[in-house]
Amino acid sequence: MTTPLETTEPAAAQAAAGxxxxxxxxxxxxxxxxxxxGGALFSIAMVIVGTFFLxxxxxxxxxxxxxxxxxxxxxxxxxxxxxxxxxKSLIQQFFDFVGDTLRLxxxxxxxxxxxxxxxxxxxxxxxxxxxGTGLVIAVSLGIWQGTRAxxxxxxxxxxxxxxTSLLLWSVPTFWLGLLLMMVFGVxxxxxPGIFPFRGIESVDAPDxxxxxxxxxxxMVLPCLTLVAVVYAQYLLVMRSSLVEEISQDYVTVARAxxxxxxxxxxxxxxxxxxxxTVTLVFMRIGFVVGGAVTVETIYTWPGLGxxxxxxxxxxxxxxxxxxFMLITVAVIVMNTLAxxxxxxxxxxxxxx
Amino acid sequence: MTSVAAARRKLALSRFWxxxxxHRAGVAGLVILVAAVxxxxxxPLFIGDEVTSVVESVGEKFAPPSLGEPFGTDESGRSIxxxxxxxxxxxxxxxxxxxxxxxxxxxxxxxxxxxxRGWAGAALMRVTDWFLVLPSLVTALVLAAILGxxxxxxxxxxxxxxxxxxxxxxxxxxxxxxxxxxxERSKALGGxxxxxxxxxxxxxxxxxxxxxxxxxxxxAIVTESTLAFLGASSNRTSWGTMLRASYDFGAATQGAWWxxxxxxxxxxxxxxxxxxxxxxxxxxxxxxxxxxx
Numbered sequence: 263m264t265t266p267l268e269t270t271e272p273a274a275a276q277a278a279a280g281x282x283x284x285x286x287x288x289x290x291x292x293x294x295x296x297x298x299x300g301g302a303l304f305s306i307a308m309v310i311v312g313t314f315f316l317x318x319x320x321x322x323x324x325x326x327x328x329x330x331x332x333x334x335x336x337x338x339x340x341x342x343x344x345x346x347x348x349x350k351s352l353i354q355q356f357f358d359f360v361g362d363t364l365r366l367x368x369x370x371x372x373x374x375x376x377x378x379x380x381x382x383x384x385x386x387x388x389x390x391x392x393x394g395t396g397l398v399i400a401v402s403l404g405i406w407q408g409t410r411a412x413x414x415x416x417x418x419x420x421x422x423x424x425x426t427s428l429l430l431w432s433v434p435t436f437w438l439g440l441l442l443m444m445v446f447g448v449x450x451x452x453x454p455g456i457f458p459f460r461g462i463e464s465v466d467a468p469d470x471x472x473x474x475x476x477x478x479x480x481m482v483l484p485c486l487t488l489v490a491v492v493y494a495q496y497l498l499v500m501r502s503s504l505v506e507e508i509s510q511d512y513v514t515v516a517r518a519x520x521x522x523x524x525x526x527x528x529x530x531x532x533x534x535x536x537x538x539t540v541t542l543v544f545m546r547i548g549f550v551v552g553g554a555v556t557v558e559t560i561y562t563w564p565g566l567g568x569x570x571x572x573x574x575x576x577x578x579x580x581x582x583x584x585x586f587m588l589i590t591v592a593v594i595v596m597n598t599l600a601x602x603x604x605x606x607x608x609x610x611x612x613x614x
Numbered sequence: 615m616t617s618v619a620a621a622r623r624k625l626a627l628s629r630f631w632x633x634x635x636x637h638r639a640g641v642a643g644l645v646i647l648v649a650a651v652x653x654x655x656x657x658p659l660f661i662g663d664e665v666t667s668v669v670e671s672v673g674e675k676f677a678p679p680s681l682g683e684p685f686g687t688d689e690s691g692r693s694i695x696x697x698x699x700x701x702x703x704x705x706x707x708x709x710x711x712x713x714x715x716x717x718x719x720x721x722x723x724x725x726x727x728x729x730x731r732g733w734a735g736a737a738l739m740r741v742t743d744w745f746l747v748l749p750s751l752v753t754a755l756v757l758a759a760i761l762g763x764x765x766x767x768x769x770x771x772x773x774x775x776x777x778x779x780x781x782x783x784x785x786x787x788x789x790x791x792x793x794x795x796x797x798e799r800s801k802a803l804g805g806x807x808x809x810x811x812x813x814x815x816x817x818x819x820x821x822x823x824x825x826x827x828x829x830x831x832x833x834a835i836v837t838e839s840t841l842a843f844l845g846a847s848s849n850r851t852s853w854g855t856m857l858r859a860s861y862d863f864g865a866a867t868q869g870a871w872w873x874x875x876x877x878x879x880x881x882x883x884x885x886x887x888x889x890x891x892x893x894x895x896x897x898x899x900x901x902x903x904x905x906x907x
Contacts, residue, residue, distance in 0.1 A: 305744050319760055432885040434836045436843045437857060437878035444866040444874060451869075552751030556840060560861070570752065574759045575845045586756050590748055597747050 295602045302598040309590050314359050317583050318352075368584035373576050378584035381569060388462055389565030392481060393554045396488035401543055403489065404496025405536070411497070412504030412535070413527055423501070427494035435553050439487040439560040447483055457482045460562050484561040488553050495549075499542050504535040537608055544600030548593045633898040640894020646887035654702045665696040666851040676870045686872035688856070689863040694872060697851055698880050704852035705881070708769055709835035715773030716834070717827050720780025725811050725819070727781065728788025739785070746778035751840060758846035765850065772837050780826055784819055791818045825895040832888035839881050853877040 334342070343349050350358070362369070368378035411423040430438075444450065447459030458464065458480050467476050507513060508531060516530045517523075551567075558567035566585060573581035634640060673691035677683055685694040727738035757771035791797070791814065800810055841847070842854025843861070856877040860866075865873040 305747065308744055309748075316756070316760060428889060429882075429886070432832065432836070432882055432889055434839050434843075434878070434881055434885075436840055437874075437881065440857065440861060440866060440874050441878070444871060448866050448869070450871065548747065548749035548752075551749045552840075555752060555755075556844065559844060570755075571844060574755050577759050582756060582759065586752060589752055593749050594747050 291602075291606055294605050298598050298601050302594055305594050306591050309587060309594070310360060310363050313583055313587050314356055317579060363587065368587070369580040371573075371578055371581040371584075373572070373578040373581065378581050381581065382566065382585060382588055385564060385566045385569045388563060389554060389558070389567060392484055392488070392558070392563055392565060393550060395481065396485045396492065396554075397543070397550060399485065400489045400493035401496055401539075404493040405500050405539060407493075408497040408500025408539070409504060409527070409532055409535075412501035413508070413531075415501070415505050415508075420501070423497060427497050430490055430494040433491065435487065435491045435556045436560055438490055439484075439557055442483050442487055443560065459483050462564055484557045484563050487560070488550075488557050491553055492550055495546060496539055496542065500535065500539045503538045504531060507531045507535045510534075537604065540607075541600050541604045544596045544603070547596045551589055551593060630898065634894060637894035637897060639890045640897075643887040643890030643894065646883060647891060650702065650884050650887070651706065653699065654706050657699055657703055661696055661700055663700070665693065665700050668692070676865075676868055676873070678870075679872050685876045686870070688859065688870075688873055689865075694856075694876050697856055698853065698877055701851040701853050701856055701877070702880065702884075704765070704850045705835055705838060705854070706884070708765060708772070708838045708852070709831050709884075712769045712772035712776075712834040712838065713827055713830040715769060716776040716830055717780055717823065719773065719777040721784055721819070721823060723777070724781040724784025725788050725815055728785040728792065729807065729811050729815065738781075742778045742781045742785075745775070746782070748775065750775040751837065754837060754841060755844060755846055758841055763846050768838060768841060768846065771841070771846075772834050776830065776833065776837070780823075780830065783822065783826060787819045787822055788815050791815050821895075821899040825892050825899055828888050828892035828895060832885045832892065835881060835885055835888070853881050 340349075348355070366379055368382075370376065371378050371381055374381060407423055411417075411420040414420060443459045446457050447455045449455035462477055462480050463473070464476050464480075467473055513526060513531055516526045521529075554565065555567035555570055557563065558565045559571045562568065566589065570582070570585040570589065572578070573585055668690040673683060673687040673693060675687065675689055675691050677687040677691070679686045683693055683695065685698070687693055688697065723738055723742065727735045727742065729735075730738075754771040754775045757774060758768055761767040761770065792810075797810060797814055800814060805813070838852065839854030839857065842852055843858045845858065847855045847858065857874065860870070860873040860877070865871075
């Protein structure tokens with residue numbers, strides 16, 4: 263589903279690289295990286311501008327929205343309005359907002375009565391732990407299984423893999439999470455639950471190494487859910503790009519040289535097939551983020567995703583605005599890094 | 615002339631059906647799909663909104679599946695079977711309309727970006743790329759939270775966040791079509807932008823669009839259920855809101871497995887059906903894939 267998206271990228275990169283033929287290769291790369299960084303900065307600026315106007319679209323009075331129907335005197339409302347700078351003109355508000363955001367002042371959460379940035383800081387660790395672990399497992403598993411399926415495409419293993427990934431692709435993340443929670447967390451019938459399914463640690467969490475084990479056991483189910491829904495796409499892309507590489511001449515040459523099948527695969531076909539897959543890991547990071555929000559919500563994992571979910575369900579608009587901008591900017595940065603990494607890693611794109 | 619064209623279209627259609635029939639998974643998907651849509655359409659003849667009413671429910675709470683209630687009951691004693699049936703209307707409606715919105719935006723912007731070269735096309739691509747990197751679920755949640763959770767805002771939130779991939783696909787196809795000599799001929803004969811895009815480009819991208827719409831509906835249904843589960847719901851019973859309720863009322867800890875399993879299986883069946891049909895359509899319509907198969 264994703265392959266048509268990348269068709270124009272190499273062509274554009276080739277044009278960029280072709281312009282500086284006489285210069286050393288790293289200069290072309292540097293120029294490419296700078297151009298991409300410029301594009302990313304523009305995108306980030308658009309996110310900040312877009313967020314400002316999006317959150318001004320809110321129907322009704324922002325102060326009343328934040329007050330959630332709590333009784334406030336008109337004087338209190340005015341005071342609050344002044345504190346939030348809502349008595350200024352829209353242009354002035356806009357510049358204040360941009361300035362504050364650039365200084366990383368994301369405002370106060372109405373629900374927690376604390377700076378949004380502090381809340382984000384607290385929640386960042388658990389998210390990185392969960393999403394990072396999940397991503398590493400999903401990518402390794404996807405590449406391994408995709409390689410096996412693609413190398414012998416049409417085999418029973420291949421058909422099984424493709425069918426499984428289609429199934430996992432169709433399953434809503436949250437439903438899979440609920441099922442796993444029911445089967446392995448709560449237990450079905452006479453079989454008791456094995457893993458904890460609420461939060462990141464037990465109430466009576468022990469110290470030292472036992473604590474690590476405690477957190478790890480809490481991570482099993484959320485991680486499993488995340489891996490299950492995310493890894494299918496890596497498998498499918500790895501498989502299809504390997505299938506494409508197999509028919510290339512250099513693979514025939516490698517075979518003709520008398521290399522063993524295993525060596526042809528490991529040293530010739532797989533490294534080339536790996537490139538699109540690795541890029542995809544960063545390109546589709548937004549998808550992983552969506553999965554993380556859902557998984558963290560189900561398992562009440564105290565991460566950014568759950569913070570965002572809380573902000574949406576309260577609703578706490580300052581917190582929502584802050585987490586939304588942070589998540590989006592992180593995704594843009596990841597995508598840009600993927601672009602540049604692809605440019606550096608693939609000599610065909612660099613020096614064509 | 616028209617009869618010739620009609621005969622040609624009829625031939626093309628029968629050839630297409632002959633190809634499609636050979637994809638067994640695609641036919642199975644189509645059967646499930648037609649059944650699901652028919653069931654959703656005839657639902658008002660048998661049941662109404664009262665199946666979702668807490669007040670009128672007579673059953674036992676969290677009753678396991680039995681002869682009377684083949685799929686058990688929920689936290690207020692409502693029948694899961696009837697709720698899933700009634701909820702299919704909302705889920706399918708949002709899925710279809712959101713996909714339609716997404717495809718229409720993607721088609722218009724994609725064709726425009728491919729047809730108008732120069733700064734206009736480049737600017738459109740810039741906007742598309744910007745939307746493409748936004749994490750779609752997170753953005754859709756924010757949109758739904760800000761605009762309020764009616765059926766239409768959910769449709770808008772999904773449509774607005776999912777069109778960019780269609781736009782890129784359509785743009786690439788438009789570029790390929792417009793490189794062909796007959797477009798030049800048409801231009802030389804005085805064909806304007808409207809004529810070229812609607813008479814030449816559109817018929818060429820239409821088959822691709824059909825396959826991509828089918829896959830889009832599948833992902834829109836999943837997104838709708840996810841949004842509903844995360845609380846941005848339209849307040850009407852859908853498969854997503856049922857699963858939300860099963861989570862809120864602790865169906866997992868109460869051992870009410872049917873409450874979680876049945877609505878989820880409904881989503882899975884419909885989404886799988888759409889995916890299978892979409893893949894079969896892709897295989898039939900994309901000559902490159904057909905040769906490989």
